[in-house]
Amino acid sequence: MSSLKYVLVTGGAGYIGSHVIYVLQKTRRYKVISLDNNHNSKSAALDRVSQLSKSELGPNPTDQERESTEIDSHKCDLTKPEEIRAVFDKYGKGGIWGVIHIAAYKAVGESTEIPLTYYANNVSATVSLLQIMNEYGCHNIVYSSSATVYGTPPVIPIPETTRLQADSPYGKTKVMAETIIDDLCHSDKNWRAISLRYFNPAGAHPSGLIGEDPRGRPGNLLPLLAHMAVGRVKDATLKVFGNDYPTPDGTCVRDYLHIMDLASGHVLALDALDSESKVFDADAAAYCKAYNLGKGKGVSVLQIVEAMRKATGFDYKYEIVGRRRGDVPDLTADPTLAEKELGFKAAADLETMCRDLWNWQSKNVEGYGPQ
Numbered sequence: 001m002s003s004l005k006y007v008l009v010t011g012g013a014g015y016i017g018s019h020v021i022y023v024l025q026k027t028r029r030y031k032v033i034s035l036d037n038n039h040n041s042k043s044a045a046l047d048r049v050s051q052l053s054k055s056e057l058g059p060n061p062t063d064q065e066r067e068s069t070e071i072d073s074h075k076c077d078l079t080k081p082e083e084i085r086a087v088f089d090k091y092g093k094g095g096i097w098g099v100i101h102i103a104a105y106k107a108v109g110e111s112t113e114i115p116l117t118y119y120a121n122n123v124s125a126t127v128s129l130l131q132i133m134n135e136y137g138c139h140n141i142v143y144s145s146s147a148t149v150y151g152t153p154p155v156i157p158i159p160e161t162t163r164l165q166a167d168s169p170y171g172k173t174k175v176m177a178e179t180i181i182d183d184l185c186h187s188d189k190n191w192r193a194i195s196l197r198y199f200n201p202a203g204a205h206p207s208g209l210i211g212e213d214p215r216g217r218p219g220n221l222l223p224l225l226a227h228m229a230v231g232r233v234k235d236a237t238l239k240v241f242g243n244d245y246p247t248p249d250g251t252c253v254r255d256y257l258h259i260m261d262l263a264s265g266h267v268l269a270l271d272a273l274d275s276e277s278k279v280f281d282a283d284a285a286a287y288c289k290a291y292n293l294g295k296g297k298g299v300s301v302l303q304i305v306e307a308m309r310k311a312t313g314f315d316y317k318y319e320i321v322g323r324r325r326g327d328v329p330d331l332t333a334d335p336t337l338a339e340k341e342l343g344f345k346a347a348a349d350l351e352t353m354c355r356d357l358w359n360w361q362s363k364n365v366e367g368y369g370p371q
């Protein structure tokens with residue numbers, strides 16, 4: 001019987017999921033199960049992760065070390081409880097120790113157009129997942145939340161004590177799911193949960209083997225700039241959504257952190273759920289906490305364009321257009337709580353993020369290919 005802890009990662013084939021799985025495997029303490037509906041991901045990503053992990057095994061790996069580089073991958077639609085239950089059933093009651101729940105729709109603008117789809121996929125599916133986890137005796141969850149839960153924050157940098165007041169249906173789904181998990185933990189101290197409020201992940205594993213590969217045209221700034229530089233997007237000019245914000249150069253400011261630092265934050269959070277961990281006070285009302293994952297350093301749209309110009313050598317042209325619905329002026333984290341309690345640190349700088357993004361994109365012009 002393996003002494004590895006079985007951990008289920010929803011959205012495992014995605015940009016964040018694949019990097020989280022890589023870092024989980026690197027610990028050699030976890031066996032990863034991946035659930036994904038491939039709505040915005042390709043299963044080839046998991047093959048690459050496994051290949052990368054295997055390449056880093058020592059000369060005479062133990063059976064357990066080999067097992068830690070295998071991924072049990074399941075195609076699963078989280079809006080169908082029967083599909084979730086079928087996966088848990090394969091491992092039996094108590095078979096899965098914890099869940100890292102990353103799968104969600106995440107486009108702020110799109111969420112204002114199809115809110116019901118977002119509530120079904122990001123909230124109802126989370127309730128189903130929690131119910132089935134409970135049925136199978138699995139009470140440890142790391143939840144992928146977002147800086148968008150803060151809406152337009154009153155204070156910058158943003159501490160976790162800031163009121164949760166999302167401006168978009170997407171952000172509201174994240175607030176709802178955090179609230180559901182918090183209520184669950186207050187109802188039953190068998191549960192241990194950590195919500196991670198992501199700021200803006202960027203870059204790729206330095207090998208260039210895995211990276212961000214969204215289906216269709218990227219909605220986010222950095223992958224769009226990468227696609228422009230390799231010619232996957234034919235636009236000659238970047239549209240900058242507004243330069244009349246109350247920021248140093250008028251364009252929106254975001255807190256970008258390297259995807260590898262973000263992924264490491266997930267392993268630190270998962271380890272913190274262990275019963276031996278000191279993160280939760282024994283007499284706490286609930287074993288449930290939320291942490292920002294960011295660098296604590298704001299970077300504007302125009303600064304990102306300049307950083308990508310340096311990393312890619314591509315001569316970006318841009319034009320200022322109207323603001324994008326749902327955008328807020330500045331989302332910069334106060335990361336000190338995660339640094340203090342989890343030992344988290346987003347160390348990589350912007351130049352490294354852009355260099356690793358370009359290393360991935362230039363080696364994989366078509367991403368993982370057509371699947």
Ligand code: WQD
Pocket residue numbers: 106107108145146147148198199200201219220221222224238239240241242251252253254301324327
């Ligand atoms: C960044 C800035 C745009 C495209 C993302 C995720 C969201 C959440 C937070 C996880 C904004 C500007 C963009 C373009 C532009 N992550 N921009 N022209 O909005 O911070 O959200 O991170 O929960 O799910 O989507 O990131 O990259 O879309 O935008 O001017 O063509 O770049 O207006 O100011 P955002 P983004």
